[in-house]
Amino acid sequence: MAHIPRDTTEIEDYEHECRKFRICIIGRAGVGKSTLLGKVFGLNDEDAQVKHRGEGSGKHSIWDPIADDNRNSALIIHDSRGFEAGETENLKTVTDFINYRSKQATLSEQLHCIWFGIKYAPICVLVANDALMPLQTAENTFFKFFQDKGIPLVFVLTKFDKLVRDKLDEIAGDEDHPTEWERQRAKQDASSFVEVFRTDLENATGKGVKVQAVSKKDDRLVRKLVIETAAIVKPTLKDVWVRAQGVVATQKRESCVKDLPTSYFKNVLIGCALPFNPFKAVVLDSYFERVFHHCMVIWNLPGQSVLFTKDYITRSFREATQSYTTRASAASIIDLVGPLTAPLYVRLTIKLICDLIIIFQQLFWATPRRQLLTRNDLEDQLVIYRNSSVRQSIHKLVDGSVGITDLVTSFSPTKLKQIVEEVVSAGHVLISEELRSSDTGETGEIPLAELPG
Ligand SMILES: Nc1nc2c(ncn2[C@@H]2O[C@H](COP(=O)(O)OP(=O)(O)OP(=O)(O)O)[C@@H](O)[C@H]2O)c(=O)[nH]1
Numbered sequence: 486m487a488h489i490p491r492d493t494t495e496i497e498d499y500e501h502e503c504r505k506f507r508i509c510i511i512g513r514a515g516v517g518k519s520t521l522l523g524k525v526f527g528l529n530d531e532d533a534q535v536k537h538r539g540e541g542s543g544k545h546s547i548w549d550p551i552a553d554d555n556r557n558s559a560l561i562i563h564d565s566r567g568f569e570a571g572e573t574e575n576l577k578t579v580t581d582f583i584n585y586r587s588k589q590a591t592l593s594e595q596l597h598c599i600w601f602g603i604k605y606a607p608i609c610v611l612v613a614n615d616a617l618m619p620l621q622t623a624e625n626t627f628f629k630f631f632q633d634k635g636i637p638l639v640f641v642l643t644k645f646d647k648l649v650r651d652k653l654d655e656i657a658g659d660e661d662h663p664t665e666w667e668r669q670r671a672k673q674d675a676s677s678f679v680e681v682f683r684t685d686l687e688n689a690t691g692k693g694v695k696v697q698a699v700s701k702k703d704d705r706l707v708r709k710l711v712i713e714t715a716a717i718v719k720p721t722l723k724d725v726w727v728r729a730q731g732v733v734a735t736q737k738r739e740s741c742v743k744d745l746p747t748s749y750f751k752n753v754l755i756g757c758a759l760p761f762n763p764f765k766a767v768v769l770d771s772y773f774e775r776v777f778h779h780c781m782v783i784w785n786l787p788g789q790s791v792l793f794t795k796d797y798i799t800r801s802f803r804e805a806t807q808s809y810t811t812r813a814s815a816a817s818i819i820d821l822v823g824p825l826t827a828p829l830y831v832r833l834t835i836k837l838i839c840d841l842i843i844i845f846q847q848l849f850w851a852t853p854r855r856q857l858l859t860r861n862d863l864e865d866q867l868v869i870y871r872n873s874s875v876r877q878s879i880h881k882l883v884d885g886s887v888g889i890t891d892l893v894t895s896f897s898p899t900k901l902k903q904i905v906e907e908v909v910s911a912g913h914v915l916i917s918e919e920l921r922s923s924d925t926g927e928t929g930e931i932p933l934a935e936l937p938g
């Protein structure tokens with residue numbers, strides 16, 4: 486295949502100063518730090534050193550970064566050894582480490598965010614204010630320390646499911662089969678507890694403190710934590726955060742459209758507007774590669790950096806998006822008046838972009854973070870997309886957005902982005918409708934909360 490020389494500006498966009506998000510998680514022993522990291526970023530138990538019943542405290546040292554390029558190429562984790570109440574040695578290790586990182590000159594060496602895991606302790610419920618006081622003092626001290634260093638911090642109240650269960654025990658006592666009303670009430674009480682906790686922390690530390698409850702059994706809460714975190718990281722690191730996190734598709738989809746590589750799109754327009762240009766298919770193919778790379782960087786699927794280097798994989802993607810290369814070659818032969826056939830190429834280009842974004846989203850949903858994407862799963866998903874009514878509808882929407890008589894000069898990169906945004910959002914609504922109306926009501930791995938409506 487002939488290669489068009491790449492203009493390097495867009496590739497360099499990804500190579501800016503900091504390509505990996507550096508997050509640190511601290512908190513007492515057994516609070517659920519490693520479990521949370523596994524859920525959000527996809528490190529498995531072994532990598533993340535999750536402590537199992539009967540084992541000692543997780544052995545990971547905060548000084549040893551955890552990184553796995555194949556599983557998550559946009560992330561560096563510092564997982565602290567949990568510290569116990571009253572213990573000073575590990576606490577000192579944490580403060581020394583954070584001091585060291587704050588003194589680093591480059592953004593990539595500094596810490597970008599801290600999650601402070603706090604375990605819900607039943608004692609707090611029994612003697613509310615008194616029992617919360619020592620906890621607050623520690624959090625207060627840490628909050629001020631991090632604020633001085635300018636590091637964004639989220640207090641993560643872990644094991645929310647246990648809090649709900651304790652509330653249920655309070656309400657339903659020893660009943661074996663609590664009623665639905667009792668269950669709902671327990672959830673509300675647990676949420677109120679988190680609110681009280683948040684207010685107390687705000688009173689002690691000032692406004693702006695972030696508190697998020699999570700549970701390993703509730704993915705919605707884990708996604709909320711990711712959204713809260715995105716809201717406080719430095720603006721220059723927001724894109725890196727979006728790539729690193731492995732649970733919120735919406736952030737990735739929006740980022741895919743917002744940062745679409747559009748400058749090369751001009752080459753597509755010029756190339757396609759020239760009559761008798763035999764390289765139209767090559768121009769399109771080169772654009773396919775560019776958008777494919779763009780999606781890979783943002784969706785950051787577990788396993789992709791090994792799997793996607795294989796030629797047959799990119800071929801499968803090309804086939805699933807469309808056989809545009811063949812169609813474009815045929816079109817260029819009968820292409821007597823370049824500018825008049827150019828809108829056809831614009832349509833093909835937009836279809837290609839929308840297809841890729843939606844396929845990557847489908848793969849993201851189909852591959853829970855703990856797994857690596859396999860060739861079989863990938864091919865199954867591509868077949869599903871190729872035969873889906875969503876794909877057909879998306880292509881019709883594109884045809885409707887780009888009239889065949891439109892002048893090629895009316896297509897600017899901004900307009901391209903706008904059409905892609907509209908079509909991808911419409912496609913998203915279609916996916917949602919299709920799933921909700923399916924006979925079984927099953928959505929498989931797709932979280933309903935991620936769908937509109
Ligand atoms: N019920 C419940 N159990 C959890 C939750 N999160 C973690 N656990 C359990 O709590 C135990 C400790 O979890 P870890 O993730 O190893 O905790 P850690 O904070 O990394 O522990 P250290 O590394 O020793 O400090 C494990 O048995 C987890 O399965 C949760 O949300 N709900």
Ligand SMILES: [Mg+2]
Nearest residue numbers: 518519534543
């Ligand atoms: Mg651990």
